[in-house]
Amino acid sequence: MTSSTIDDTGVVTQRPAPLPTPRGPASAAVVAVLRERSPEGDPAGLMAKAIGQADDLLRDDDVQLAAFCLYELHYGGFRGVPDTLEWDADLLTARAIFEGAFEAELRRRAPRVDRPAPRAEDVAHALFRLTEADDGPSLSQYVARKATQEQLREFLIQRSLYTLKEADPHSWGIPRLTGRAKAALVEIQSDEYGAGRPHRMHSAIFARTMRAAGLDPSYGAYLDQVGASLYASLNTMSLFGLNRRLRGALVGHLAAFEMTSAVPNRFYGNGFRRLGFDEEATWYFDEHVEADAVHEQIAARDLAGGFVEAEPNLLGDVLFGASACLYADGLAGADLLQAFTESRSSLYRPA
Amino acid sequence: MTLKPDDEVSIVACPDGPLLVRGDVPILTPDGEPLPRRRRTVALCRCGKSTIKPYCDGTHKTIGFRTEPELPA
Structure with missing residues (x-):
């Protein structure tokens, strides 16, 4: 069953995502609350336990899927799940437990960046240097030269998690910024959202790509296929986007994201x-x-640079957000690349 | 920022990067034909190596393109 429509002019209308299949106790507890509104469940306790038992938090399918479900309540929600659960106290507690551990893990693992002077041009220069030094194994070069048709389909499936709601996580930052940084963020986001032409929204253009590859462009159609590190990459954005205190990290994240995209x-x-x-x-x-x-x-100079000039005490968080973006996206890309080079599927379950 | 409120067109010379053009200015071929303009703000190639000239595609970063040192403000 398809749950998106693409009209003759290319405008895409999405419906809420279907609930995914749980991958362990934490995600089972969250999905149970969403599906059955069962008050006797313990999503917070099971989240804490799953985090304690995770070998690698960013690659833990159960924890990252559970966190995605908690975050999705703040975006489009899930089909058949009451909107009021967005502010359910037990689910928010589970999210807070996840966020405490996840932020700490990102801060521990994302490489530290030398602090520039808190001036826009110095911040931009530091971010360009950081992103140009990001020379991990290249998924994009593999896709350019070697990927098979089937691997391209998997690539689109994995990317669809973010791309069918492209730009949304960073839009949470708009009311939290001011002046030059706010204008810069809106200028970028306006372009992402088609500048008033809905068929040109990046999420709508990506739906065309999915359709051309014979895939379902409905939001959430592949939640059971996407891998843990892809969920972690999106959860990083949601963590930064939904916590006002992390607005500096959100700014740094978007800057690094844009600065590692064109090539x-x-x-x-x-x-x-x-x-x-x-x-x-x-x-x-x-x-x-x-x-x-x-x-x-715009992101390096006006967004990140302008933000640091307005809030110099958050320079460290801007650098952390940029580094966390490169780290989390690098991990997700590396997982895909490794599966491709070993000629095995990158999907959690076959599509 | 040194933009005046009434500036209709501005060009930012990005250090080691493109020329960022904001505002409604025609971008033409030598024959006067308009080039496709797909967004309000565009980046014009300055390193000469873009694959989508006259627009920037980020290639300047991969070839170590450097602009002249900026004059002190």
Whole structure:
């Protein structure tokens, strides 16, 4: 059953996501509360226990899926789940427990960045240096040169988790910023959302790519396929976006995200062209080459730089957010690349 | 920022990067034909290596492109 519509003009209307299949006790407890509103469940206790037992928090399917479900209540929600559960005290407690552990883990694992002077140009320079040094194994070059048709489909499935609601996590920052940084964020987000033309929204263009690859562009259609580290990458954005105290990290995250996008998207587009996809299918990647070459300049200087000049005490969080973006997205990319090079599926379950 | 409220077009010379153009200014071929303008703010290639000229595609970062030192403000 499809739950999105794409009309003749390319405007995409999404419905709330279906509930995913749990991957362990924590996600089972969260899904049980959402499905049955069962007050006797203990999502907070089971979340704490699952976190305590996780070998690698960013790759723990149960914890990351549970956290995604808690966050999704603040976005589009789930089909059949009452809107009021967004502010359910037990679920918020579970989210707080996750966030305490997850933020600590990100702060421990994301490499530290040398602090520039709290001036816009110095901050921009530091961020460009940081993102240019990010030379981990390249998923984009693999996609450009070697990926098979099936691997491209998996790549789209994994990316769809974020991309079908592209830009939403960073929009939480708009009311929390002011002046130059706020104008910069809105300028970037306006472009992400099609600048008043809904068929040009990046999430809508990506739906075309999915359709061209024979995939379901409905939001949440592949929640049972997406891997843990992809969930962790999205949860990082939601953590930063939904906590006002982490607005500096959100700013840094978006800056690093935009600054590592234009060049890889050129490679992604080349990979899809190599396997015979047409312009309709590669529009999404081509659009990002041009858009993000603009966005990265605005994000580095006006957003991150402007923010630090307004709130210099949050410089450290801007750098942390940028580093956490590179770390979490790097991990998700590395997991995909490793599966591809070992010729096995990257999906949690077959599509 | 040194933008005046009545500035209709501005061009930011981004250090080691493109020229960022804000405002309604036509971008034309030598014959006067308008080039596709897909967004309000555009980045014009300054390193000469973009694959989507006249627009920037971020290539300047991969070739170590450097602009002249900025004059002191």
